[in-house]
C-alpha cells in the first residue's frame with residue numbers, strides 16, 4: 001500500500017524528532033527524504049531545525065534535484081538524496097545525519113574507508129545475515145560543491161551495489177532503506193558501530 005504525501009511528510013517530521021533527540025541531528029544540520037514516486041522525492045527544506053520540523057517543511061523534487069515547489073528552498077544536499085533514488089529503484093528513504101561519533105571517526109581515519117567485521121550488529125544492515133561479513137563504509141572528503149561531491153560518490157555506488165551507507169569526512173553519514181524504518185534502523189546500527197570503533201581505538205591507544 002503506498003503512503004500519501006502527508007503520511008510521508010509525517011515520517012520525515014517524526015524522523016527529525018527522533019534523530020534530534022538522539023543527538024545525531026543537532027540544530028539545523030541533517031536532511032531527510034522519502035521517495036514520492038518513480039521520478040520524484042520528498043525532501044526537507046534547507047536550514048530548518050530538524051527537531052522542530054512541521055509538515056510544511058518538505059518539498060518535492062525530481063530525481064535530478066530540481067525543486068518542483070517554487071518558493072521553498074531545497075536542502076543544500078538534495079543531489080546526494082536524488083542520486084540514491086536514481087541509483088536503486090527499491091530505495092524509499094534516505095537519511096543524512098551529523099552525529100559526534102560520525103564526525104570524529106571520519107576525521108580520525110586517514111584511509112578513505114572504515115571496515116566493520118565480526119560485529120553481530122552488522123546484521124541490522126539490509127542484505128547482511130552474518131557477523132562473518134565485512135561492511136566497508138567509504139569516506140569522501142567534504143566538499144561545499146555538492147554536485148562535485150555527488151560525482152565522486154557515484155562511481156563508488158556503481159561499483160558497490162551492496163553499499164549500505166557512506167561518510168563525508170568531518171561532516172556526517174548518509175544511509176538509506178526501502179522504507180523510513182529501514183533507514184532509521186541503519187542509522188542506529190551505524191551509530192552503534194561508530195561508538196564501538198571509537199572506544200576500541202581509544203583503548204588500543206592507551207595500551208600503546
Ligand SMILES: CSCCC(=O)C(=O)COP(=O)(O)O
Nearest residue numbers: 028029030031046047075076
Ligand atoms: C548547519 S549544518 C550545514 C549544512 C548541512 O550539512 C546539512 O546537513 C543541512 O543542510 P540543509 O540545507 O539540508 O538544511
Ligand SMILES: [Zn+2]
Nearest residue numbers: 029030096172
Ligand atoms: Zn550535512
